[in-house]
Amino acid sequence: MSRTTENLLELKNVVKIFTRASFELAKERVVYALSDVSFSMDIEPKVLALVGESGSGKTTICKLILGLEEPTSGEILYKGIPVSTWLRNYMKDYRREVQIIFQDPFETFNPFYRVDRVLWTVIQKFGLAKDKNEAESKIEESLEAVGLRPKEILGRYPHQLSGGERQRFMLARVYILRPKLLVADEPVSMLDASLRAVFLDHLKDFKKNGISCLYITHDLNTAYYISDYIMIIYAGKILEKGSVEEVIRNPLHPYTKMLITSIPVPDPTKRWTDKVKIDIAQLQKVSGRETIKGCVFYHRCDYAMDICRDNSPSMKDVEDHEVSCFLY
Amino acid sequence: MSQILDVQDLKVYFRTILGDAKSLDGVSLRVYEGEILGIAGESGCGKSTLVEGILKLVRPPGYIHSGKVIYNGKNLVELEEEEFRKMRWTDISYIPQGSMNSLNPVIKVEEQMIDGIISHIDISYQEAKEIADQALNSVGLPLDVTQMYSHELSGGMRQRVCIAMSICLKPKIVFADEPVTALDVVMQKLNLQTIGELREKFGITVVMVAHDMAWHAEISDRICIMYAGKIVEIGPTLDIFVSPLHPYSRGLLEAIPSLERRFARSIPGIAPSPLNWPDGCRFHPRCSNIMGVCEEVDPPLLEIEKDRFVACHIYGGG
Numbered sequence: 001m002s003r004t005t006e007n008l009l010e011l012k013n014v015v016k017i018f019t020r021a022s023f024e025l026a027k028e029r030v031v032y033a034l035s036d037v038s039f040s041m042d043i044e045p046k047v048l049a050l051v052g053e054s055g056s057g058k059t060t061i062c063k064l065i066l067g068l069e070e071p072t073s074g075e076i077l078y079k080g081i082p083v084s085t086w087l088r089n090y091m092k093d094y095r096r097e098v099q100i101i102f103q104d105p106f107e108t109f110n111p112f113y114r115v116d117r118v119l120w121t122v123i124q125k126f127g128l129a130k131d132k133n134e135a136e137s138k139i140e141e142s143l144e145a146v147g148l149r150p151k152e153i154l155g156r157y158p159h160q161l162s163g164g165e166r167q168r169f170m171l172a173r174v175y176i177l178r179p180k181l182l183v184a185d186e187p188v189s190m191l192d193a194s195l196r197a198v199f200l201d202h203l204k205d206f207k208k209n210g211i212s213c214l215y216i217t218h219d220l221n222t223a224y225y226i227s228d229y230i231m232i233i234y235a236g237k238i239l240e241k242g243s244v245e246e247v248i249r250n251p252l253h254p255y256t257k258m259l260i261t262s263i264p265v266p267d268p269t270k271r272w273t274d275k276v277k278i279d280i281a282q283l284q285k286v287s288g289r290e291t292i293k294g295c296v297f298y299h300r301c302d303y304a305m306d307i308c309r310d311n312s313p314s315m316k317d318v319e320d321h322e323v324s325c326f327l328y
Numbered sequence: 329m330s331q332i333l334d335v336q337d338l339k340v341y342f343r344t345i346l347g348d349a350k351s352l353d354g355v356s357l358r359v360y361e362g363e364i365l366g367i368a369g370e371s372g373c374g375k376s377t378l379v380e381g382i383l384k385l386v387r388p389p390g391y392i393h394s395g396k397v398i399y400n401g402k403n404l405v406e407l408e409e410e411e412f413r414k415m416r417w418t419d420i421s422y423i424p425q426g427s428m429n430s431l432n433p434v435i436k437v438e439e440q441m442i443d444g445i446i447s448h449i450d451i452s453y454q455e456a457k458e459i460a461d462q463a464l465n466s467v468g469l470p471l472d473v474t475q476m477y478s479h480e481l482s483g484g485m486r487q488r489v490c491i492a493m494s495i496c497l498k499p500k501i502v503f504a505d506e507p508v509t510a511l512d513v514v515m516q517k518l519n520l521q522t523i524g525e526l527r528e529k530f531g532i533t534v535v536m537v538a539h540d541m542a543w544h545a546e547i548s549d550r551i552c553i554m555y556a557g558k559i560v561e562i563g564p565t566l567d568i569f570v571s572p573l574h575p576y577s578r579g580l581l582e583a584i585p586s587l588e589r590r591f592a593r594s595i596p597g598i599a600p601s602p603l604n605w606p607d608g609c610r611f612h613p614r615c616s617n618i619m620g621v622c623e624e625v626d627p628p629l630l631e632i633e634k635d636r637f638v639a640c641h642i643y644g645g646g
Contacts, residue, residue: 162598162599165598192370193370193540193583194594194595196592197594198594220513224585259514262513262516263513263542263586264520264543264545265542266545266581267588269566272517272521276517
């Protein structure tokens with residue numbers, strides 16, 4: 001595996017279509033979970049945030065990268081080689097280099113075993129230590145690296161740990177493995193506010209160990225806190241991407257603007273002054289799009305033009321970041 | 329402002345095989361007419377239990393151990409269930425947590441609202457229908473909604489239907505438990521603003537439970553911060569944000585990153601268990617300003633400045 005490329009991960013025009021049965025005359029309905037998603041992650045360790053609301057396709061992207069789903073069309077390349085090839089020929093290498101942290105720390109542990117087993121399994125499966133002593137010192141080192149005291153944690157059962165500790169324990173697993181890419185799917189949404197910061201700080205520190213991170217979230221605040229680059233996804237399409245400062249300080253896409261002005265600021269002197277209007281498009285339940293015609297944001301956009309209804313805008317470079325909108 | 333609700337030393341316990349879990353352990357609180365009172369705190373601190381205790385919605389194995397809830401000269405804790413039922417919707421109403429999942433999936437929105445109205449006051453179907461339509465209208469929902477089933481609506485809209493239901497019969501006070509949790513930010517803003525408007529439009533007093541301090545910053549007049557089944561601080565929203573008194577309140581505010589402040593700090597340690605609260609001040613194992621007295625004496629909630637209450641030995645008492 002010595003092919004050199006500048007990208008660690010690259011998604012090229014990825015489309016994912018789910019089909020499902022509907023009540024009407026057994027007709028098949030088609031849902032475009034992802035339409036034409038392209039992005040890449042540099043070989044240099046960085047944190048890239050993928051921000052979108054529920055149902056926008058965040059988790060679908062996560063599953064595609066891990067190879068748990070196959071794209072309908074398009075390519076997903078890891079180090080220049082398609083993920084499907086990796087999984088067929090070099091499964092173990094791929095699993096070692098690409099790791100995940102799931103959202104719910106309460107469901108990722110087997111309640112029958114002590115938590116230590118998670119780390120022992122990793123060491124055994126990937127042959128990370130020569131003997132028991134080395135393994136033990138590795139485990140201790142990894143726990144300390146994520147701010148946990150090995151004496152207090154080892155030998156306990158999952159129910160004896162708090163959500164924050166469990167999630168950091170999962171970080172310790174990642175630390176032992178030293179993957180190249182970590183996919184974190186909403187890792188702090190189940191944690192208490194007072195415990196979030198410490199988890200995010202450790203995740204941020206992983207860059208120093210050569211671990212890139214794709215941080216998937218619905219929360220712009222935490223995305224801004226830890227990431228270098230950010231992508232805004234809506235209804236299966238990436239609408240804007242760029243460096244985090246650029247996108248937050250100077251949002252271009254109407255949806256990004258709407259998101260940023262909707263975030264409540266924890267400061268009672270700066271309350272909202274504008275009002276949101278209710279529109280019919282928001283009324284009905286939206287779960288994936290059933291057409292690829294037009295801009296995905298057309299129905300909710302204040303600046304919608306005729307061209308937006310029938311044509312889908314492509315990504316354009318505007319003022320240091322990329323945006324997919326006909327306004328530019 | 330006159331006082332509308334007075335909670336006195338309310339205790340709600342849950343029976344477990346390991347003894348009683350003292351989820352709400354002696355809370356005293358006054359709610360004033362026409363205010364929006366925010367109740368903040370992290371998971372497991374007793375926020376929802378407080379609301380359930382006030383509304384007598386505690387289900388077994390939970391029970392109200394002791395305390396009083398005075399509304400209109402009556403102690404709600406001792407009220408007969410039937411009498412309390414008549415007060416629900418007309419005097420006190422409730423928007424439950426995850427309310428978007430509390431609608432009946434097999435009957436239309438309008439039917440459920442009419443059912444509720446008719447079971448609480450004695451009016452005709454047609455009159456009830458008008459009240460329902462009016463309520464939907466006042467939260468900004470188009471009347472198309474009346475003929476829809478809950479699965480046809482988005483989560484945010486279902487929640488608005490629940491807000492509409494709660495204000496149908498013009499109650500004096502509405503309890504909203506995490507009203508915008510699990511919605512996307514645009515919907516959160518929309519619904520939060522609607523709740524904020526209940527006061528202006530109908531003069532309704534609102535008690536809002538929410539874990540996110542930013543939501544309180546947007547609409548609450550006063551905030552009550554809870555930790556480990558007790559209140560640690562109560563004060564006007566601005567004062568709490570500008571100069572939090574209790575070390576826990578301070579920690580909670582510093583823990584939130586925002587777009588304006590790329591900095592956050594966690595509170596060390598973990599929240600204690602309701603089966604075994606720490607002795608003395610319940611926050612002392614995690615506190616950075618610990619003194620000898622904190623390990624032994626639980627500080628009482630004292631008014632140290634006008635309208636500012638805090639339970640901490642730093643400010644005397646004990």
